Each structure stands twice: as structure tokens, then as C-alpha cells.
Amino acid sequence: MRILVVNPNTTASMTHKIGAAARAVASDGTEITAVNPDFGPPSIEGFFDEAFSVPGLIDAIGRDRVADAYVVACFDDTGLEAARCATHAPVVGIGEAAFHIATLVAGRFSVITTLSRSVAAIEHNLLRYGLATRCARVRASEVPVLDLEAPGSGARQRVSDEIRAALREDRAEAIVLGCAGMADLATALAQEHGVPVLDGVACAVKLAESLVALGLKTSKCGGYAPPRTKSFTGLFARFSPEI
Numbered sequence: 001m002r003i004l005v006v007n008p009n010t011t012a013s014m015t016h017k018i019g020a021a022a023r024a025v026a027s028d029g030t031e032i033t034a035v036n037p038d039f040g041p042p043s044i045e046g047f048f049d050e051a052f053s054v055p056g057l058i059d060a061i062g063r064d065r066v067a068d069a070y071v072v073a074c075f076d077d078t079g080l081e082a083a084r085c086a087t088h089a090p091v092v093g094i095g096e097a098a099f100h101i102a103t104l105v106a107g108r109f110s111v112i113t114t115l116s117r118s119v120a121a122i123e124h125n126l127l128r129y130g131l132a133t134r135c136a137r138v139r140a141s142e143v144p145v146l147d148l149e150a151p152g153s154g155a156r157q158r159v160s161d162e163i164r165a166a167l168r169e170d171r172a173e174a175i176v177l178g179c180a181g182m183a184d185l186a187t188a189l190a191q192e193h194g195v196p197v198l199d200g201v202a203c204a205v206k207l208a209e210s211l212v213a214l215g216l217k218t219s220k221c222g223g224y225a226p227p228r229t230k231s232f233t234g235l236f237a238r239f240s241p242e243i
């Protein structure tokens with residue numbers, strides 16, 4: 001099977017890191033293709049950036065219609081529902097995947113994300129997924145997304161410090177890393193803190209593989225039905241849904 005992993009921001013170094021994390025857990029026979037759009041925000045930090053990253057995500061899926069499954073590699077699960085309308089194949093968001101898997105290994109978990117402005121979107125998703133009662137707290141490490149790409153930024157230490165606070169104050173039993181750019185930190189932080197530390201990219205790849213192995217597709221008889229044919233105007237004319 002082949003899984004297309006889409007980083008909805010435009011930062012190629014982060015896409016490279018995400019691809020490596022996906023390949024590290026992919027089963028034999030699973031081919032991972034990691035891409036990012038060439039237009040949109042370089043990092044997604046909050047609702048405004050999210051809105052402008054969705055067309056790039058949809059464009060990336062439209063350019064690769066033969067993947068067996070898709071992974072949306074932004075922790076806010078940016079454009080996840082729109083993506084599910086754009087394909088019959090399963091689409092898994094790294095946030096949703098990590099939340100579900102965390103509930104299988106811990107009674108309660110905390111999320112450590114980047115900036116405070118990203119917290120609300122993640123809390124909204126937890127409510128939407130019906131998992132808010134299992135999440136003790138969504139914490140911000142106040143590390144900008146692109147600092148995760150900068151060696152020497154101290155990002156890892158600030159994430160680790162926030163994990164320590166979550167274990168002490170939230171009585172968290174597991175930690176979910178709240179940014180795709182943290183994918184390379186999970187193993188070392190789990191060893192350092194002695195609790196499960198989940199990377200959403202890895203979780204999403206394993207769930208996507210399971211959905212394909214079960215022969216499951218995205219349901220088209222309701223909210224994820226294909227968009228109706230219509231002509232979009234202006235900037236988005238090329239996104240007009242065709243038959």
C-alpha cells in the first residue's frame with residue numbers, strides 16, 4: 001500500500017522530518033510519500049494560518065489520487081473533513097490518531113503543543129471527537145513551530161519541561177506531542193520521563209495502514225460526500241469540483 005503524508009505548511013525541512021518519522025513505523029510493503037504544498041503558510045499557528053493551509057492540502061490530495069490512504073500531518077487536523085470529501089480513501093489526522101491511541105494506553109493524557117494560540121483549535125477537536133474528558137489539559141510550550149527546525153533553539157528542553165509540569169500538575173499518564181514538528185522527539189522524551197509519549201505522525205500511519213488492511217473507505221453517504229459540481233470563481237477557480 002502507499003500512504004500520502006501531507007504536511008499542510010510549506011516548510012520542506014519539516015516535511016522531510018515527518019516523512020522520516022512515518023517511514024520509521026511503516027510496515028514492510030507500505031510506501032510513504034511525504035509532500036507539502038508550494039503555497040500557503042510556512043507554519044500553522046492558530047485559526048488564521050489554518051484557513052490558508054487548507055487549499056494547499058486539498059491541492060496535494062488532488063495531485064495524487066491513487067494513494068491507498070492519506071495522512072494530514074498537522075496537529076490541528078487542518079482541513080481533515082474537507083480532505084475526506086475530496087477522496088474515497090481513508091484520511092487520518094495526526095491529532096485524532098494520537099488522541100485515540102493515547103486513550104488505549106492511559107486513563108488520562110495531556111497534550112504539549114507549540115504556542116498558546118494553537119490551544120483552542122486542539123481543544124475544539126477534542127470536544128468534536130468526544131475525547132475531551134480523557135484529556136487532562138492542552139499545554140503550550142511557547143515554542144514557535146519553526147523553532148523546532150532550528151538546532152540550538154532550546155525547543156526540546158522547553159517541551160521536556162512542559163511534560164514534567166504536566167506529569168506533576170495534570171496527573172497525566174501519557175503525553176501527546178501537539179505538533180508534527182515534534183515527531184523526532186517522542187522516543188527520547190518517553191525514555192526521559194518514563195511514560196508513553198505519542199507522536200501523531202506515527203499513530204496516524206499505523207491507523208491508516210489498519211484502515212486499508214480492513215478494506216475500509218471513507219463513507220460517501222453523508223457529510224463526506226463528494227463536493228457537488230460547481231464553478232468556483234477568481235483565485236479558487238481551479239479548485240472547482242468536477243464530475
Ligand code: 5HY
Pocket residue numbers: 009042043044045046073074075076113114115118145178179180181
Ligand atoms: C503542526 N502547526 O503540526 C501545527 C502545530 C501547531 O505547522 N504543524 C504546524 O502549532 O498548531
